Amino acid sequence: MKIRRALDLYANVVRIKTVPGLKLRHQNVDFIVIREQTEGEYSALEHESVRGVVESLKITTYENSRRIAKFAFDFATKFNRKKITAVHKANIMKLGDGLFLESCREVAALYPNIKLDTMIVDNTCMQLVSKPQQFDVLVAPNLYGNIVANLAAGLVGGAGMVPGESYSTDVAIFEPGARHPFxxxxxxxxxxxxxxxxxxxxxxxxxxxxxxxxxxxxxxxxxxxxxxxxxxxxxxxxxxxxxxxxxxxxxxx
Incomplete structure (x- = not known):
């Protein structure tokens, strides 16, 4: 987390793709998980207000939400992807995740050739297990992106099969996309x-x-x-x- 913050590595990209020769439940899976990784539940802003009561802050900003949305649409354009699914929990976290969705919709208006869908994170996980071929690019806040990427890795053979990368405006780091057996x-x-x-x-x-x-x-x-x-x-x-x-x-x- 300190390295990500120091280098402002705001975008994490995990490529989920089946490789012929593995015995898997699903074949022909090929999608991208893009995760904002500088804020959200991983902001690490916690305190014990009174003994036995801990308050943990989830930080969502317009600037970072819009930045990750634009990154996702630019990435989709570069690699000829046609649909982006914004993963959220705005039905409960109406302000924080609502701001994330609002930012995605605002950016989507600038990319008329790419379709924007939205999906609650619970349903996303169920849909990934049942029909992962429906997804093209998923963009998500920090915690949901972490969950979705690790679940998705299991669809194509596990963490040992999944590459990842992280980007700032001027730095790129390439590392495994899920918790790796190494x-x-x-x-x-x-x-x-x-x-x-x-x-x-x-x-x-x-x-x-x-x-x-x-x-x-x-x-x-x-x-x-x-x-x-x-x-x-x-x-x-x-x-x-x-x-x-x-x-x-x-x-x-």
Whole structure:
């Protein structure tokens, strides 16, 4: 959180996409989760007003709500996405989430070629589990975006399959899009490196090195599709090094 605030990394992007070769409940899933990550419930503004009573502040500002909405619509335009779903709880948090929705609608008026839908976060989670193919881009405040991104990661094979990235106006950081097995598998040679490799792919694309990015992405997809070398989290027994060696082999090394 300190790094995000220091660098003003206001936009977190998680790409949710199925890779052929995995046994999943849903196939042909391909959508983006965009999360505002500087305010909301994660503002960390809490105090104990009297003993045993804690007040926690949820901060929502017009400036940051409009900024993340514009980022989402610009991102959708760049990657030829046609629909944005704004995730909220404005039926209960009428002022805070109401401001977020108002900001999304205001920005949507500037992008007539992109459809804006709104969906309560509870229903969003149910719809993700039952029919994730209906989504294209989701934009959400901090807490809801975190929940939705982690739930969505489970649809495509888990955190080891999902890359993420964070943006400010002049900085981009590429990191796994959900809580990654590396955190518990460090030093044991068991964690799925796919998410980290795909972060590298996205970094290369960001630097306009599309040819190199495509080669690595295709190599990863080929290894998974062959179904011979898979780490434990995606139904196999291969080690992390086995997977990396197979990717390198696909690349000709």
């Amino acid at each position: 955190l518990t598998g460090a030093g044991r040679n068991i964690a799925n490196p796919t998410a980290m490799l795909l972060c590298g792919v996205n970094l290369l694309q960001y630097l306009h090195l599309d040819g190199m990015a495509s080669k690595i992405e295709n190599a990863i997809a080929a290894v998974i599709k062959q179904q011979r070398i898979k780490t434990r989290d995606i139904g196999g027994y291969a080690t992390q090094q086995d997977f990396l060696r197979s990717v390198l082999h696909q690349l000709g090394y």
